[in-house]
Amino acid sequence: MTRVSKFCGAKEIHMAQMVILLSHIPNPRILKKIKTLEDRYKITLIYWDRGLKGKEGFEISKKNNVKEISVKAPQGKPFYRIIPLIKFTCIAISYLKDIKPTFIHASNFDMLLVASFYRDLFKKNTKIVYEVADLPEYSFIKGVHSLKTFAAKILQIIERKMTRKISKLILTSPFFWDEYFSKFVNKDKYLFIPNVPYKNLFSKYEKQHHDIFTIGFIGSVRYVRQLKMLIDAVDELKGNIKIFIAGSGPGYQEITEYSEGKNFIEIYGPYNYEREIVSLYEKIDVAYSVYDTTLKNVRIALPNRLYEAIVCNIPIIGAKGTVLGKFIEDNEIGITVNSEDKDELKKHLTMLSGSKKKLKTYQLNCDKIKQNYYYESISEVLLNEYEKM
Template identity: 25%
Template sequence: MNILLLNIVQIIITETHLIRNNKMNLKMKHKIVFLQAALRNSHFIKRVLSLRDGGFDIKVYGFERDNENANFFPKDISVEIIGYMTNGKNYLSRLSTLQQGLNKVFIENPDAIFYATTFDIGFFCWKANRPYIYEISDFVYVNFPVILHPIFRFFDRILVKKSKATVLTSEGFHQYLFKRNNIAPNILFLPNKLNKQVENIKRESLQTENEKSLNFSFIGLYRYPNTILRFARIIGEYFPYYTFHFWGNGELKNEIQALTYKYPNIIEHGPFKNPDDLPTIYAKTDLVIACYDTSTINERIAEPNKLYEALFFCKPIIVSKHTYLAEKVELLQCGYAIDPFNDEAIVTFIKQISKEKLKAISQHISRIDSKLLIDDPKQLYHAIQNYFASDTVLHKF
């Protein structure tokens, strides 16, 4: 009997030790496969790097796209291109290309957990019965006919429920999907904050030496002809002593270049690398233009990275009225919400801009703790570790 008890105790001690070691080494032993519809998306590059820095084994598969920016993965990240997608391509054709590429990835990585960065990628992970983490940074299907929205939203809720963890970059996304306050335990809110590479950059409040000049900047993917281009045109036409800067790339590049030919105070700088070029860009910026076209749901409920960039670099931000972003700007007192569809409203707003008011807003922003503005993926680390831990224990016994 004593020998039996001794053996049982030894087994318990051994198993406890093994489980403890497994938990300590889970990050290194289990692979996370990132699946990206656009390989140079700076948001997901940041997400990959944060997980790599957390000690996880990362492999990236993705598609090259038109109008790509200057962002690239560092050489120590394994990246494989599995296809090419043309922007504006028929959605059904895109799904066929996507499924072909993903089937290859699933076969090559039988024991991985997959990180789905879009609805359609999440759908194929679920359909293939693969474990996945799902990140929602927008809703692609809101651009489809309204009659289809309930169907896609139904499946989106399934994808969230079946995921090992779902990352939402805006609380507005949860309100849109679920219409209720109680939050499932597998849902994480991780707004699109800055890459930790910027954490040692000195933050400085706005200094405007020339009282007759202001630099307005749109920074990112060139979109929104009804709002952003409208704002730029009004600066060019009515305020020649101000300057409007475009930093980025996109389908509207030709239209923007046409504005630069017509108005000498509109400047197009082209693609940039995020976060490396952000200090230079924001040093040449007095106001951040983020008044997006609110005719679609995404722009009304998103919490874009421009908010956190503007806050970190202490620059007032201009956004569209009646949006979740406008609520955040009002709460933080970090800028203005305007009607970006109305020429007269834009002109009136620009005329009332006060340099002293801008400086006061900038100084107020500078007092916000920078740690609150930089990406902190600890919640995501814990969710992945918990999945791997439960998976290891279940397989062991």
């Protein structure tokens, strides 16, 4: 949204103020959106650095303003984040009062709270775009039968009330809409933006030959039990198979310690997405995306690793009984296993590492569909939606 006016023969361009409000260090999904919007809006990124170990760096154009708010807070413990959230909110509100944004792009429930608080108290015509990349556990609670489920229902009530006034709801999986948001958000506010990669970035990918068959996990290290299952499976096979793990996250330290003394594992650690992601995929033959299926969000999520593997023509190992697993099976781009069955995983690893023909079939099937999963075309959809607000 821009306004052009003439003054003394010169053109003066007024760009609407937009704040990107994050409860975490910017990830590739958010950075892609900033790139899409930065030529049309004056962007300020406000993000919460919670002091977590192994944090990854990021790159952003100098044309954007960046405000880091450092308040220590644990990951995965909502109750213990209440006081840190209050501290973060006070600082964020002070920035928002100075910026007076036309738009606030709020990523997740915590940031929707902050954005709604600012709008209701200080600037009622602020437009809020609410983005949800993962459905939190409280979204799946249907009834009240404990203190925990009572708290979950309270969060649902608060979220329903806040979403009445949002201008747009962005989801990374259409199944988040079906499962939860369709019950209380008007459909004309809903926008599905899959977390797909930039063609401009991934066109640099070149397939490499590996002497040792390599299974890769690239991204946030969270699902420790499933990663340990992979490590144990490869360890027991005693074959010519290597594991490559790149990224940080809440499970990074535990997996690093579990991998000590196992020379078939390479722990790469945190990485810079823009500079390193393509070279990381060049190190692997198969992408491992088996997550904890006891978590309902996992069953209906479509992670960015799916799309990144597809555009690199890399077969994927996913979990049965999930939307991701069904996508893999329907498109024949890899295999699916029970997320708790090590023996089944061992059987498939033996097959994949020993069958070039099967790998080639999966690679060709990825190649057939990859043109559908680049961000460039989707970025225009996002821009158009903002322009219509």
